[in-house]
Amino acid sequence: MKQRDMAEHGRRRWRLVLTASPLQGHMTPMLHLATFLHSKGFSIAIAHSELNRPDPSNHPGFTFIPLPDNLSATPSFANAVQFMQALNDNCRPHFLEHLVQIINEQKDSSDKESIVIIYDNLMYFAGSVASDLGLPSIILRTSSASTFPVFKIIPLLHQDGRFPVQESMLQEIVTELHPLRYKDLPFIGLPIEQTLETINIILPKTPPSAFIWNTLEFLEPSGLTQVRNHYQVPVFPIGPLHKIIPTPCSTSFLEEDMSCISWLDKQAPKSVVYVSLGSIAYMDEKVSTEMAWGIANSNQPFIWVVRPGSVKGFEWIEFLPEGLVTDMKVRGLIVKWAPQKDVLAHCAVGGFWSHCGWNSTLESLSEGVPMLCQPYDLDQKVNSRYLCYVWKMGVEIVVERGEIEGAIRRVLVSKQGEEMRQRAMEIQEKIKVAVSHGGSSQNSLKELIDFILSL
Numbered sequence: 001m002k003q004r005d006m007a008e009h010g011r012r013r014w015r016l017v018l019t020a021s022p023l024q025g026h027m028t029p030m031l032h033l034a035t036f037l038h039s040k041g042f043s044i045a046i047a048h049s050e051l052n053r054p055d056p057s058n059h060p061g062f063t064f065i066p067l068p069d070n071l072s073a074t075p076s077f078a079n080a081v082q083f084m085q086a087l088n089d090n091c092r093p094h095f096l097e098h099l100v101q102i103i104n105e106q107k108d109s110s111d112k113e114s115i116v117i118i119y120d121n122l123m124y125f126a127g128s129v130a131s132d133l134g135l136p137s138i139i140l141r142t143s144s145a146s147t148f149p150v151f152k153i154i155p156l157l158h159q160d161g162r163f164p165v166q167e168s169m170l171q172e173i174v175t176e177l178h179p180l181r182y183k184d185l186p187f188i189g190l191p192i193e194q195t196l197e198t199i200n201i202i203l204p205k206t207p208p209s210a211f212i213w214n215t216l217e218f219l220e221p222s223g224l225t226q227v228r229n230h231y232q233v234p235v236f237p238i239g240p241l242h243k244i245i246p247t248p249c250s251t252s253f254l255e256e257d258m259s260c261i262s263w264l265d266k267q268a269p270k271s272v273v274y275v276s277l278g279s280i281a282y283m284d285e286k287v288s289t290e291m292a293w294g295i296a297n298s299n300q301p302f303i304w305v306v307r308p309g310s311v312k313g314f315e316w317i318e319f320l321p322e323g324l325v326t327d328m329k330v331r332g333l334i335v336k337w338a339p340q341k342d343v344l345a346h347c348a349v350g351g352f353w354s355h356c357g358w359n360s361t362l363e364s365l366s367e368g369v370p371m372l373c374q375p376y377d378l379d380q381k382v383n384s385r386y387l388c389y390v391w392k393m394g395v396e397i398v399v400e401r402g403e404i405e406g407a408i409r410r411v412l413v414s415k416q417g418e419e420m421r422q423r424a425m426e427i428q429e430k431i432k433v434a435v436s437h438g439g440s441s442q443n444s445l446k447e448l449i450d451f452i453l454s455l
């Protein structure tokens with residue numbers, strides 16, 4: 001069967017309604033998934049909040065369904081629960097109305113379509129609307145599968161008196177989660193009620209028809225097995241999504257500073273450290289100042305992304321001494337937002353200092369770039385532990401200028417760094433195989449399409 005015919009299989013047609021979350025690290029993989037499914041002939045509608053809306057001009061083949069949300073800013077960790085609740089409560093009515101309208105139009109038409117909802121787990125209202133209307137729904141998960149058992153066990157650790165975690169336990173291994181230590185668990189320091197509420201949002205109570213997971217079978221076999229055993233529905237690990245789309249598409253909320261690439265073209269191979277802590281993390285002035293001194297003292301070329309407003313109390317980098325900034329600019333770039341995937345794919349980049357968000361982790365693994373790990377919360381600490389202890393291609397960073405200087409040099413110019421790079425490149429090769437014809441992610445994508453056609 002020709003690809004284009006697949007979504008019109010047996011004279012039926014499929015309309016996929018993908019419900020995207022307004023967080024950058026969730027929006028990008030959802031749009032990549034949509035791009036892939038569109039290339040296979042499916043009709044695509046993207047339902048999205050008005051906050052951080054995708055740019056329709058980058059996706060001319062899709063229909064867009066804006067959902068009024070009454071929200072003005074992306075959340076911090078501290079107010080994530082209230083944000084998610086407001087987002088879901090506010091987006092639900094319009095989404096329901098829109099689907100009812102489509103269903104009613106189809107009743108009077110000979111042109112019948114099967115509607116399937118694919119939604120980000122943070123947009124759980126879409127699952128509940130699908131269930132109310134009797135439509136099949138599939139969840140796209142954009143964080144690591146290894147985090148699933150962690151979220152699942154926290155309520156039990158709480159009942160057992162092991163969570164919130166006592167200071168004396170932080171370095172110990174959580175027996176049920178080897179190799180994770182108590183310090184690698186998310187939500188340490190958050191009030192327990194808020195922790196349990198957040199987990200309630202992240203883990204669906206009613207299983208969807210299936211899960212699509214932005215990961216790879218070989219990378220996270222144990223996490224995926226636990227998801228399958230728990231929910232007893234198909235799970236399709238089809239990642240990394242940015243490597244399966246036919247052509248790259250722009251998904252950034254902020255403008256990418258393309259001068260990064262022409263600057264990298266002038267640097268020596270594997271000499272540059274790329275520093276970015278993702279789209280959500282906020283830092284205080286002290287942390288950012290230590291980062292600046294550590295980068296400067298390492299004497300390595302660098303690109304440092306400082307998102308506007310990401311240092312509390314400042315618009316950008318005004319808190320740094322002018323002399324330090326001038327010195328730093330001799331050897332590197334400080335930018336507001338980088339074309340990260342292209343930067344990591346550039347041969348001049350030798351290390352990635354990251355907060356270990358799952359997209360950043362997959363992007364680094366896909367290019368064989370070793371990492372310096374500075375996780376904040378959620379799945380980042382779990383990802384960091386896997387990078388450093390299981391995949392052995394990362395080092396944990398302590399945010400103090402001397403420690404940072406040492407860590408940068410260790411990754412870029414030491415034997416230990418070279419060994420980490422070798423391991424990172426082995427993973428990169430396995431990823432290439434997984435996304436090629438006959439590889440595990442490609443096979444999963446085929447199974448996913450068959451699954452959608454069977455709904």
Ligand code: UDP
Nearest residue numbers: 025278279280305337338340357358359360
């Ligand atoms: N990103 C980017 N340019 C930057 C910083 C980040 O394009 O300067 C992208 C990055 O490639 C990744 C996403 O933003 O796809 C961040 O997602 P991740 O899951 O790593 O972290 P989050 O932002 O959700 O904490």
